[in-house]
Amino acid sequence: MENADGHLVATLQDSLSKLPASMVCFSNSLRHLFNESKVTGQDDATKKFLEVRDNTRQNAVVYTEKLLPLSENVVRSIGFFADYFQDLEFEDWAECLDDLIDDVEKAEGFCDLLKHMHNTMISDLKKNEDKAEVGIELLEKMKLQYERDSQSLRNKALERSESAGKKR
Numbered sequence: 001m002e003n004a005d006g007h008l009v010a011t012l013q014d015s016l017s018k019l020p021a022s023m024v025c026f027s028n029s030l031r032h033l034f035n036e037s038k039v040t041g042q043d044d045a046t047k048k049f050l051e052v053r054d055n056t057r058q059n060a061v062v063y064t065e066k067l068l069p070l071s072e073n074v075v076r077s078i079g080f081f082a083d084y085f086q087d088l089e090f091e092d093w094a095e096c097l098d099d100l101i102d103d104v105e106k107a108e109g110f111c112d113l114l115k116h117m118h119n120t121m122i123s124d125l126k127k128n129e130d131k132a133e134v135g136i137e138l139l140e141k142m143k144l145q146y147e148r149d150s151q152s153l154r155n156k157a158l159e160r161s162e163s164a165g166k167k168r
Contacts, residue, residue, distance in 0.1 A: 009082075012075060023064055045138035052132045059124055067121065070114055077107050 084093065084100060093100075 009075075009078065016072065016075065019068065023060065026060060043142065045135060045142045048131060048135035048138055052128055052135055055124070055128045055131070059121060059128070063121065067114070067117055070110070070117070074107070074110050074114055077103075077110070081107070 081100070081104070084096065088096065
């Protein structure tokens with residue numbers, strides 16, 4: 001059990017250490033979409049895209065400013081509790097037990113809050129995922145329509161070019 005918990009903590013620490021780089025990459029991608037590849041929002045497909053993009057950005061900000069710092073504090077607190085068990089002799093640990101119980105109850109509250117916040121964000125992301133799938137379908141239809149329109153215009157241009165060539 002102790003080895004499994006240590007593995008879980010190590011996995012969590014590894015994931016948390018990679019998170020800042022992933023968030024920078026994600027943020028840069030959103031910035032590129034927002035600043036360089038402007039989407040007008042003139043039709044349903046692009047409105048849906050903008051809605052998904054804005055919701056994703058909002059969730060990213062909430063995560064980096066609220067959830068991530070709280071997660072780091074909770075993991076740090078768990079590490080402090082582990083230190084108590086490893087560093088103190090039984091008699092010293094027994095003397096601190098009442099304080100430890102109070103700290104554990106507070107930590108449990110933070111863990112419950114963190115769990116609730118993550119579940120809320122997961123729910124929001126799932127809703128956003130559904131909107132993204134609808135938006136992808138709409139954009140795919142729009143792409144096909146633009147391809148048809150493009151081909152039609154090419155055909156008309158070719159006909160007019162040939163017609164102009166015959167009149168000469």
